[in-house]
Amino acid sequence: MAIKGTLKKARLEDLLAVLGKSHRIIGPKAEGGAVVMEEIGYKDIPSGVRDLQWPGGCRLLPGKDSQVFSFSPGPDSFKRFLHPPASELFAFKRNGAKIDFLPAPKIAERPMAFFTVRPCDLSALKLYDKIFLGGPVADQAYESLRRGSLVVALNCLYPGDNCFCLSMGTGPEARDGFDIQMTELEDSFLLEEGSAKGAEILEQLSLGQAGADEISAKRRRIESCKAAFKKSIAAHELPGIIYANLGHPHWDDIARRDLECGNCTQVCPTCFCSTSYDYAALGGIAAGGAVSGKRFRKWDSCFSRSFARVHSGNFRLSRKARYRHWMAHKLAYTQAQFGLSGCVGCGRCITWCPAGIDITAELEALRHV
Amino acid sequence: MAKPTIGIFKFTSCDGCQLSIFNLEEEFLQIAGLMEIAYFQEGQDAPGGNGFQAGAAHFDLAVVEGSISTELQSKELLGIRENSSRLITIGACATAGGVQALRNWADVSKFKASEYPAPGAVEALAESTPISAHVHVDYELWGCPINSAEFSEVLASFLLGKTPGVPGYSLCMECKRKGIPCVLVAGQAPCLGPVTRAGCGVLCPSLNRACYGCFGPKEGANIKALMRIFQGFGYTENQCRLMLDKLNTYKFREMEEKG
Numbered sequence: 001m002a003i004k005g006t007l008k009k010a011r012l013e014d015l016l017a018v019l020g021k022s023h024r025i026i027g028p029k030a031e032g033g034a035v036v037m038e039e040i041g042y043k044d045i046p047s048g049v050r051d052l053q054w055p056g057g058c059r060l061l062p063g064k065d066s067q068v069f070s071f072s073p074g075p076d077s078f079k080r081f082l083h084p085p086a087s088e089l090f091a092f093k094r095n096g097a098k099i100d101f102l103p104a105p106k107i108a109e110r111p112m113a114f115f116t117v118r119p120c121d122l123s124a125l126k127l128y129d130k131i132f133l134g135g136p137v138a139d140q141a142y143e144s145l146r147r148g149s150l151v152v153a154l155n156c157l158y159p160g161d162n163c164f165c166l167s168m169g170t171g172p173e174a175r176d177g178f179d180i181q182m183t184e185l186e187d188s189f190l191l192e193e194g195s196a197k198g199a200e201i202l203e204q205l206s207l208g209q210a211g212a213d214e215i216s217a218k219r220r221r222i223e224s225c226k227a228a229f230k231k232s233i234a235a236h237e238l239p240g241i242i243y244a245n246l247g248h249p250h251w252d253d254i255a256r257r258d259l260e261c262g263n264c265t266q267v268c269p270t271c272f273c274s275t276s277y278d279y280a281a282l283g284g285i286a287a288g289g290a291v292s293g294k295r296f297r298k299w300d301s302c303f304s305r306s307f308a309r310v311h312s313g314n315f316r317l318s319r320k321a322r323y324r325h326w327m328a329h330k331l332a333y334t335q336a337q338f339g340l341s342g343c344v345g346c347g348r349c350i351t352w353c354p355a356g357i358d359i360t361a362e363l364e365a366l367r368h369v
Numbered sequence: 370m371a372k373p374t375i376g377i378f379k380f381t382s383c384d385g386c387q388l389s390i391f392n393l394e395e396e397f398l399q400i401a402g403l404m405e406i407a408y409f410q411e412g413q414d415a416p417g418g419n420g421f422q423a424g425a426a427h428f429d430l431a432v433v434e435g436s437i438s439t440e441l442q443s444k445e446l447l448g449i450r451e452n453s454s455r456l457i458t459i460g461a462c463a464t465a466g467g468v469q470a471l472r473n474w475a476d477v478s479k480f481k482a483s484e485y486p487a488p489g490a491v492e493a494l495a496e497s498t499p500i501s502a503h504v505h506v507d508y509e510l511w512g513c514p515i516n517s518a519e520f521s522e523v524l525a526s527f528l529l530g531k532t533p534g535v536p537g538y539s540l541c542m543e544c545k546r547k548g549i550p551c552v553l554v555a556g557q558a559p560c561l562g563p564v565t566r567a568g569c570g571v572l573c574p575s576l577n578r579a580c581y582g583c584f585g586p587k588e589g590a591n592i593k594a595l596m597r598i599f600q601g602f603g604y605t606e607n608q609c610r611l612m613l614d615k616l617n618t619y620k621f622r623e624m625e626e627k628g
């Protein structure tokens with residue numbers, strides 16, 4: 001039988017201690033007026049911090065909530081840890097016609113435990129696994145970071161102000177793709193096993209009995225969360241609305257507001273685009289013609305003008321075409337490419353867009369007129 | 370094979386970009402090993418005194434700092450261009466006219482009269498203009514001052530015959546990569562990051578300050594839209610103008626008109 005039990009709130013540290021024996025713990029921390037994700041210890045958890053989010057804005061509120069996980073996700077997700085913003089792919093040495101390649105040095109760090117992954121992000125992680133591991137050749141960098149990682153999911157009990165996972169069918173309850181799932185109750189956490197690895201962790205904790213009361217408390221809390229959602233998206237009409245409206249005049253209206261800054265793509269937990277470039281320091285260039293250097297990979301975005309730049313031109317020159325591509329990739333093309341939605345309803349692109357462009361509102365505008 | 374020759378020139382500027390070349394330290398010495406430094410007054414013990422003589426030398430690469438502010442400079446620049454295979458600009462002055470281009474929207478004769486004892490001796494043109502307003506420029510490196518590492522990347526790319534790996538996208542891209550909580554979204558600060566080129570290493574937002582645009586407009590910047598956002602925060606139209614009227618005015622205004 002699957003392991004299930006309660007952990008007193010005052011003993012939450014015990015869970016981190018067990019995870020910390022074998023893993024680096026990646027979790028939430030309040031910093032610079034937002035909840036970010038970093039390698040953390042128990043004391044870093046911004047327990048009781050509340051936040052307000054709106055299109056193009058976010059504020060942490062003073063005062064403390066009686067709940068520990070009273071905040072909604074910030075700009076970061078597992079993405080920055082499994083698909084790092086910048087990394088070395090390999091080094092090369094060219095001498096005449098001969099080129100030697102040297103693999104990037106392996107970073108011998110302990111595997112990561114992602115602590116409090118929200119249900120929307122579990123769906124994003126599932127998509128990432130498909131993108132990076134599901135093809136004919138797995139992405140080595142992703143594979144080495146993902147292998148051995150642990151996922152501790154957290155069911156959401158309050159929707160963030162820009163969250164719309166409910167209408168996307170990805171939240172607010174974790175369904176699969178985790179090793180352990182947590183639900184915050186009145187004075188304890190309900191912990192449930194999701195995998196054999198998760199069970200091993202739970203076995204090391206002294207858990208209280210979780211009976212029908214705890215299960216019904218969990219249900220009640222998740223149901224009240226569902227009733228509190230402020231945002232939704234017309235998911236049942238996707239991807240059709242996008243394909244039917246590629247020539248809609250509303251794209252011009254968006255282009256007047258869009259900054260082409262790329263923030264939406266950088267915070268989106270399903271955006272995966274990167275660019276690679278070769279870097280040879282002056283010291284790596286010998287007067288005789290030998291060159292040594294490195295190839296790096298960096299996050300890129302379809303909002304960069306260099307993106308879609310090919311020989312003799314760029315096939316996506318206008319701002320309108322760039323925004324349309326982003327939204328269509330999220331709400332239509334990813335489904336065709338990978339069989340999963342490219343949007344999981346996390347709302348990050350809405351909060352962290354300096355222009356407050358709201359993918360749910362823009363989609364609504366496309367449905368009308 | 371002979372080493373390619375490089376000439377480093379300056380017009381109206383503060384020399385900060387040339388100093389950024391020295392800041393390469395050890396790598397700076399490698400330039401000397403790879404290229405023949407044929408002209409570089411800033412790097413001489415005793416300044417030559419007489420400026421660049423057209424036809425005196427050929428440069429495989431001319432590196433130009435500073436904006437064109439006088440008649441004489443515009444002539445010298447033509448000479449440099451004629452004698453160079455490739456010409457690149459470094460910094461806000463050479464690439465965007467610099468802070469001195471603020472006078473383009475004011476009356477220079479008034480400045481002359483109020484600041485100088487002998488206004489007639491000041492030979493400034495009415496406008497300060499970027500190098501690209503005068504001659505063909507092969508590559509523009511932005512920044513006030515430039516980022517030394519980007520300069521070294523441009524030189525290495527020149528030597529290798531490749532496109533420099535210097536991005537034209539927004540500072541926000543670099544800011545997000547670094548994981549810095551956005552000062553605009555989380556603090557309603559008037560950050561110019563969304564319209565500014567990446568390259569500085571996110572100096573200001575890293576210190577919880579709004580970007581003020583040292584690296585000039587990014588490719589495809591939507592300046593009007595950002596100014597509307599700042600007006601929503603309560604800044605007046607004039608305050609917004611002053612935010613842009615700094616080191617890269619000329620190019621920010623040009624980009625603003627493009628929309």
Ligand code: SF4
Binds near residue numbers: 264342347348
């Ligand atoms: S498109 Fe926006 S809401 Fe959807 S997954 Fe990406 S960041 Fe989240």
Ligand code: SF4
Binds near residue numbers: 300
């Ligand atoms: S929306 Fe843009 S940045 Fe995101 S995955 Fe698609 S093409 Fe890449």
Ligand code: SF4
Binds near residue numbers: 261264265303354
């Ligand atoms: S939608 Fe918003 S975050 Fe995305 S590029 Fe446009 S202005 Fe930037």
Ligand code: SF4
Binds near residue numbers: 263549560562
């Ligand atoms: S702090 Fe400035 S540069 Fe950074 S993401 Fe926000 S707007 Fe962009």
